Amino acid sequence: MKIDQLRWGIIGCGNVTEVKSGPAFNLVPGSELVAVMRRDGALAEDYARRHGVPRWYNDADQLIDDPDVNAIYIATPPDSHLEYTRKALQAGKPVYVEKPMARNAEECAEMNRISAETGVPLYVAYYRRALPYFLKIKEIIDSKVIGEIRSVHIQLHWQPYDEEVGPDAKPRWRVFPELSGGGHFHDLASHQFDFLEFLLGPVATAKGFSANQAGLYPADDIVTATYAFESGILGTGSWCFTVNKEQRVDDAWIIGSEGKLSFHFFEAYDIIVETASGVEKYHLPYPTHVQEPFIRLMARELQEGIKACPSTGLSGARANLVMDWITGKAMSREV
CATH class of the missing domain: 3.40.50.720 (NAD(P)-binding Rossmann-like Domain)
Incomplete structure (x- = not known):
């Protein structure tokens, strides 16, 4: 067309x-x-x-x-x-x-x-598949500056919307599974798993636990997971959406045989590469739009x-499948 x-x-x-x-x-x-x-x-x-x-x-x-x-x-x-x-x-x-x-x-x-x-x-x-910040991460990984990739680790501990907590809480659509498919995990981790597959190839399997600990809204508010890529790379993740602002964390680490790459998925624009040669830092803010x-x-x-275009319906469906595996909602291992 x-x-x-x-x-x-x-x-x-x-x-x-x-x-x-x-x-x-x-x-x-x-x-x-x-x-x-x-x-x-x-x-x-x-x-x-x-x-x-x-x-x-x-x-x-x-x-x-x-x-x-x-x-x-x-x-x-x-x-x-x-x-x-x-x-x-x-x-x-x-x-x-x-x-x-x-x-x-x-x-x-x-x-x-x-x-x-x-x-x-x-x-x-x-x-994110087209943003300079994330393309720089892909360039670093593909160059093997940190060697062969061994593992990936994600932490996202966030209170996304103040109005969803407290006595006058007014939850938005994201925390009603019948509207969103899950909660903030589905909204935010979808970006993370899509980018990780863009970076490291398909996830072969994933398992996890999810729960509604605070009872502030219908969706689960905490998720932990392990996942394995087809390449043999292993990963972990934890997502919690009922912490206070002082406990807010958005960190990701990619561990290689020769070093470590640290970055953020949301709101922060630094990439840090640590190897035997020293530490390099890149600062790449997002464009206005x-x-x-x-x-x-x-x-x-x-x-x-x-x-x-780097993201089609076929690649986009993969993030949903991985999240379904983690939350135990998957009906099939295919998309």
Whole structure:
């Protein structure tokens, strides 16, 4: 499929689209944002006015059926990803869907089945695969500066949203499994496992424990895991979302036969490489619109008909599968 001029429509123009993604569609050559949708029409109209978008809707079907829209970005909670992806692909319009790709691996597999059946491309917003910070990590690992990789270790101990704790708590959709597929683990660890597979190849198996310790919302709030890559590299991880701000940790380590690489998945921009030769530090902040580098690659693939985009439905489904293994929800070992 080749589309010379991409005219994007957004289904679900919420917070994630304000800076991270929405403005980037107009910064890419041959790409423009022409329509947005939100169930609250007043909010959709406000978004369109503030971002200079020509049209807005409060009904997703109307946006999908808009003849001037030829590519669709789905930025709703995961419970509607399958439904909207099916409709858009069947309408012949390429889909760019937010992460996690769906609530579970089975829904991801159905989305990929529809993409294959229709021949319409499906992409997933694992934009770290295109960010300079994470590409630098891949460059270091591929150069074997730290030797052969032995193990990976992740710690994410976080209180993501203050309003989800305390007597006046107002939990958001992320902590309702029927909407998100899990909790903050599914929302954040999906980025981590996708990048680790981009960096080190497929995870062959994963096991874990999850629990709801604090009882603040329906989803589990703590997860621990072990996982093994097909290459033989082993990994561990712990995720806790009910710690105070002073205990907040976002650390990752990759241990090699000749050294160690330390980095962060969120909000910090330093990479530290330790070898017998000494310590090297790299500082690579994210761009203003973090999805822009990824959107540029996706647009190039759609416009030129070449392989350029690093995250498709097939690769995006893998993160859901690994998380399903860890939480014991996997129905299958395939996606």
